[in-house]
Amino acid sequence: MQTILFYSAALIYAACALMPTRQRNGISGVTLAAWLVHGAALGMDMGGPGGVRVGFAIMLSAALWLSVAAYWLENRNFALDGLRRLVMPCAAFAAVLPPLFPGSMLQMQGQSAAFGWHIVVAVLAYSTLTIAAFHAILMALQESRLHTRNAKPGFLGAALDQLPALLTMEKLLFRLIWIGFVLLSLTVLSGIVFSEQLFGKALRWDHKSVFAVISWILFAALLVGRSWRGWRGKTALRFTLAGFATLALAYVGSRFVLEVVLHRGLA
Structure with missing residues (x-):
């Protein structure tokens, strides 16, 4: 059943990505429908008797599911149609991954x-x-679009032209980064606590821990640089993408290598 729901969500996401910008109310409704179907599939797939399913596919799918929710909420206050053009195809791709790469069950008993x-x-x-x-x-x-304003807008260009001003977009970006940084800090701290419980060490310096800490340092440096040196523009974008890429390697990337390349289970 959940496989059908995953594929249905992917199709609705794809349809949402192709909807014309002028159908804003329709886009909101279709986005919500896709999100609900995707959420139902995740709920059915992640839970199990005494455990929870983990793996790069389910993690990535859950991350995109929550990202769609963030887009939907932000789009109600700001016209972020360009964000839809990026998020929806990625969400459609992520929705079909769990049936193809089921991961493994992490037992929660004890x-x-x-x-x-x-x-x-x-x-x-x-x-x-x-x-x-x-x-x-x-x-x-x-x-980039600002420098090619006279060019024919095309599919994405028309959506970019309707975005809020760059300063407004930058404020939204740093609001997201602050929220994400607080959550990442809690993740690292709680990981230290549970690493001690599970492995008898305060922190295992494996690939996941190293990449997670590097990502935390990059986002911390960005926020400090923003507060003290006024970092913005390309500097802020580079730090954001570098921090995200490192964070992706911390779990999703490492799990992909373990499950798909090395064909290993939990690690």
Whole structure:
């Protein structure tokens, strides 16, 4: 059943990406429908008897699901149609991955209830910084569009022309980064606590821990630079994308290598 729901959500996301900009109310309704179908599929697929399903596909799919929710909420206050052109195709792609790469079950029996909250906060952190990365890409495209204003707009250009001013977009970006940074900080701290419970060490310096800490440092440097040196524009975009790429490697990328390339389970 969940496989049908995943593929249905992907089709609705794809249809939403192709809808003309003028159908704003229709876009909002279709986005909500796709999000609900996708959420139902995730709920059915992630839960299991005494455990929760983990893996790069389910993680990426959940992150895009929450990113769609963030887009839908932001789009009610600001015209972010260009963001739809980026998020919806990625959400459609992510929705079809869990049936193809099911991952493995992580048994929760005997684990502290707070361990489940660690997983939830981690997914929220990934999701918030995912939508921030989309936002940064959109700002880069918007800035590039300013230099080619006289050119024929095309499919994406017309949507970019309707975005709020770059300063407004930048405020939205840093709001997302602050939220994501707080969630990422909680993820790293709770990871240290549960690493000690699970492995007898305060922190295992494996690839996931190293990339997560590097990502935290990059986002911290960006926020400090923003406050003290007024960093903005291309500098802010580079730090955002670098921090997101490192964070993606921390879990989604490493799990992809383990599951798809090395054919290994939980690690």
